[in-house]
Amino acid sequence: MQSGKIVVENLYKVFGDKPQDAMRLLKAGESKETVFAKTGQVVGVNNVSFSVDEGEIFVLMGLSGSGKSSLIRLINRLMDPTDGRILLDGQDITRLSQPELVALRRRDMSMVFQSFALMPHRSVLENAAFGLEIAGVGRKERETRAMKVLEQVGLAPFARKSPHELSGGMQQRVGLVRALAVNPSLMLMDEAFSALDPLKRAEMQDILLDLQRGQSRTIFFVSHDLEEALRIGTRIAIMEGGRLVQVGTPQEIIENPADDYVREFFKSVDTSRYLQAKDLIDPSAAGLVVNGYPANHAELDKHSWVACVSKDHKLLGLLGRDELRSEGCVPSERCVPVSPVAPASCLPDVLQRLLGQSEPLPVADGEGRYLGVITATSVLSKLSAHRLQSAH
Amino acid sequence: MSDFLHRLISNPHDFLPIGEWVNQFIHFLLDHNGGAFDAFGRAVDLFAESIEVALLSLPPWLIMGFFIGLGVWRLGWRFAGFVLAAFALIFGTGFWPQTVSTLALTLSATLISLMIGIPTGIWCARNKRVNTLVRPVLDFMQTMPAFVYLIPAAMFFGLGRVPGILATVVFAVPPAVRLTSLGIRQVNKEQVEAGHAFGCTSTQLLFKVQLPIALPAIMAGVNQTIMMALSMVIIASMVGAGGLGNDVLSSIQRLDVGLGFESGLAVVLLAIILDRLTESFGRGQAARQG
Ligand SMILES: Nc1ncnc2c1ncn2[C@@H]1O[C@H](COP(=O)(O)OP(=O)(O)OP(=O)(O)O)[C@@H](O)[C@H]1O
Numbered sequence: 001m002q003s004g005k006i007v008v009e010n011l012y013k014v015f016g017d018k019p020q021d022a023m024r025l026l027k028a029g030e031s032k033e034t035v036f037a038k039t040g041q042v043v044g045v046n047n048v049s050f051s052v053d054e055g056e057i058f059v060l061m062g063l064s065g066s067g068k069s070s071l072i073r074l075i076n077r078l079m080d081p082t083d084g085r086i087l088l089d090g091q092d093i094t095r096l097s098q099p100e101l102v103a104l105r106r107r108d109m110s111m112v113f114q115s116f117a118l119m120p121h122r123s124v125l126e127n128a129a130f131g132l133e134i135a136g137v138g139r140k141e142r143e144t145r146a147m148k149v150l151e152q153v154g155l156a157p158f159a160r161k162s163p164h165e166l167s168g169g170m171q172q173r174v175g176l177v178r179a180l181a182v183n184p185s186l187m188l189m190d191e192a193f194s195a196l197d198p199l200k201r202a203e204m205q206d207i208l209l210d211l212q213r214g215q216s217r218t219i220f221f222v223s224h225d226l227e228e229a230l231r232i233g234t235r236i237a238i239m240e241g242g243r244l245v246q247v248g249t250p251q252e253i254i255e256n257p258a259d260d261y262v263r264e265f266f267k268s269v270d271t272s273r274y275l276q277a278k279d280l281i282d283p284s285a286a287g288l289v290v291n292g293y294p295a296n297h298a299e300l301d302k303h304s305w306v307a308c309v310s311k312d313h314k315l316l317g318l319l320g321r322d323e324l325r326s327e328g329c330v331p332s333e334r335c336v337p338v339s340p341v342a343p344a345s346c347l348p349d350v351l352q353r354l355l356g357q358s359e360p361l362p363v364a365d366g367e368g369r370y371l372g373v374i375t376a377t378s379v380l381s382k383l384s385a386h387r388l389q390s391a392h
Numbered sequence: 393m394s395d396f397l398h399r400l401i402s403n404p405h406d407f408l409p410i411g412e413w414v415n416q417f418i419h420f421l422l423d424h425n426g427g428a429f430d431a432f433g434r435a436v437d438l439f440a441e442s443i444e445v446a447l448l449s450l451p452p453w454l455i456m457g458f459f460i461g462l463g464v465w466r467l468g469w470r471f472a473g474f475v476l477a478a479f480a481l482i483f484g485t486g487f488w489p490q491t492v493s494t495l496a497l498t499l500s501a502t503l504i505s506l507m508i509g510i511p512t513g514i515w516c517a518r519n520k521r522v523n524t525l526v527r528p529v530l531d532f533m534q535t536m537p538a539f540v541y542l543i544p545a546a547m548f549f550g551l552g553r554v555p556g557i558l559a560t561v562v563f564a565v566p567p568a569v570r571l572t573s574l575g576i577r578q579v580n581k582e583q584v585e586a587g588h589a590f591g592c593t594s595t596q597l598l599f600k601v602q603l604p605i606a607l608p609a610i611m612a613g614v615n616q617t618i619m620m621a622l623s624m625v626i627i628a629s630m631v632g633a634g635g636l637g638n639d640v641l642s643s644i645q646r647l648d649v650g651l652g653f654e655s656g657l658a659v660v661l662l663a664i665i666l667d668r669l670t671e672s673f674g675r676g677q678a679a680r681q682g
């Protein structure tokens with residue numbers, strides 16, 4: 001069995017009165033459109049399998065109607081699946097009885113809504129403490145706990161106000177606090193920031209990332225905004241017409257979009273901003289000298305620079321091609337020490353370094369092992385490749 | 393069957409004797425369940441009488457003070473001034489005791505209507521089948537001319553307060569049911585989902601999410617129920633329910649325009665006071681839910 005915080009296996013959700021007819025067609029490989037034309041049943045989720053690791057922010061993306069809300073509601077069983085399994089910490093939640101489900105929702109999961117869904121008759125503090133109140137926590141304790149979380153997001157001075165006296169961004173902070181106050185191991189967020197203007201949205205993303213730092217909480221985040229997904233997502237999943245098209249880290253998806261639908265998403269986004277140093281390495285830009293001896297004599301002539309590394313591949317420095325004597329051994333003292341960048345450095349940092357030096361920019365991992373060099377040419381060719389892909 | 397054919401032939405314009413069937417049904421009920429009706433009637437009478445006796449035993453200034461206080465709290469000094477003037481007028485024209493009786497009748501009919509109407513409304517909101525069953529009944533209750541209820545009510549319970557109150561209840565229940573059910577069904581889908589997502593049981597969902605959010609609509613239903621009850625208890629004086637209706641009725645019988653005007657004015661003033669006050673409770677809630 002797969003492991004993970006959430007494991008979804010062959011999940012289906014059909015809306016309508018004859019789901020079994022639709023299931024037969026779906027299992028025979030028919031599409032959502034065909035099923036609707038033949039049976040009138042609406043397919044929300046079609047044979048979806050994936051797993052979410054503990055502690056990650058898993059972002060689910062897709063166009064309107066692709067089944068994101070249905071999928072997130074299947075995970076806390078606001079909807080019952082037509083077929084398939086959902087394992088939460090290894091327990092199949094599709095088989096839970098109503099009381100078990102209520103207990104699970106109180107203990108392990110909470111949700112943040114697009115329209116905030118605050119209770120207008122309750123104060124900010126009472127809203128924040130709602131989950132704890134439902135779970136039967138006494139007034140004193142629940143208000144202390146809710147207050148602590150309100151303080152974390154800077155809402156403590158508004159605790160006694162009514163939600164409608166707050167701006168949209170602040171209301172959603174209350175929604176976030178309500179979900180966090182119960183200290184869930186899984187937080188579900190359905191387009192939680194979509195109703196906010198871009199500035200407020202970015203602010204909320206920062207708050208979320210801040211609150212998530214050092215936590216093992218898992219977040220399942222639905223969004224239709226790719227910028228948002230790339231910004232906060234540990235991994236991104238993309239849905240189309242009820243199916244899962246691709247799952248991967250932001251880099252993986254940018255580098256290898258599974259199909260045109262996924263590529264379409266990136267059209268409006270300047271994906272080059274998400275390029276990292278490791279994506280920009282040009283493997284043929286520099287020769288390699290290991291422990292004083294060229295790794296490949298024939299190759300050396302092609303490069304104007306050579307990277308010198310120790311026996312265990314630690315970077316020692318760079319050396320101009322002219323300095324290299326063809327007869328062999330290179331004394332390490334002669335290398336120019338150039339401090340390397342980390343593989344995850346972002347494009348602006350890389351550009352800044354490149355502009356400030358005449359040598360290429362070496363990349364080394366956390367232990368100082370040499371991975372390759374970045375040159376102005378390699379950056380330019382990567383960027384133009386991205387433009388072409390977006391224009392595709 | 394031959395009876396029916398005979399009727400069809402002899403009287404082709406009225407061959408469906410629905411009225412007769414209803415009469416027979418009522419008599420059947422009376423003959424076989426008289427005891428049950430009596431007991432029920434006595435219970436209602438006891439309830440209504442205690443309210444009326446209690447209100448009548450209070451000194452007038454206390455009742456007036458209560459309404460004036462409410463007026464200041466909910467609507468400000470201007471309305472409180474109006475309440476004071478209205479009560480002074482009623483008191484001065486000598487209709488105070490009848491007005492208190494009418495108030496008591498309205499109060500008991502409203503309470504009974506709400507005790508029936510709000511739970512029914514909740515049930516309708518939560519169960520589609522109940523809703524489809526109840527709706528036509530409500531339409532029937534509301535559109536049937538109000539006088540028509542008085543006759544069977546009087547047959548079951550004799551003359552007096554009880555048939556008046558029960559006919560009033562039939563008339564005043566529908567808005568309570570409708571607006572309660574509407575209010576609950578209008579609760580935003582995501583708010584209900586939020587309730588579920590945080591682990592509400594269905595009772596918690598009702599009391600912590602649906603009813604509080606539906607409160608403005610329910611208060612509007614209460615307001616309408618009170619207004620309908622007030623208008624009906626006046627009519628119910630025809631079966632001897634008492635109160636201001638008696639004066640209105642005798643003014644008609646005696647063609648006494650002056651008496652009709654004075655008693656009618658008392659009804660209007662009472663209606664305005666009750667309407668504004670109950671409406672203000674719903675509005676306060678609605679503003680918060682903006
Ligand atoms: N309760 C329902 N009854 C019938 N069909 C439904 C229901 N809920 C969703 N659907 C259908 O299921 C499909 C997926 O809907 P869903 O709301 O999950 O999409 P979504 O990706 O969240 O879209 P959006 O971005 O607009 O929120 C749509 O075709 C929708 O019409």
Ligand SMILES: [Mg+2]
Pocket residue numbers: 068069070191
């Ligand atoms: Mg959605």
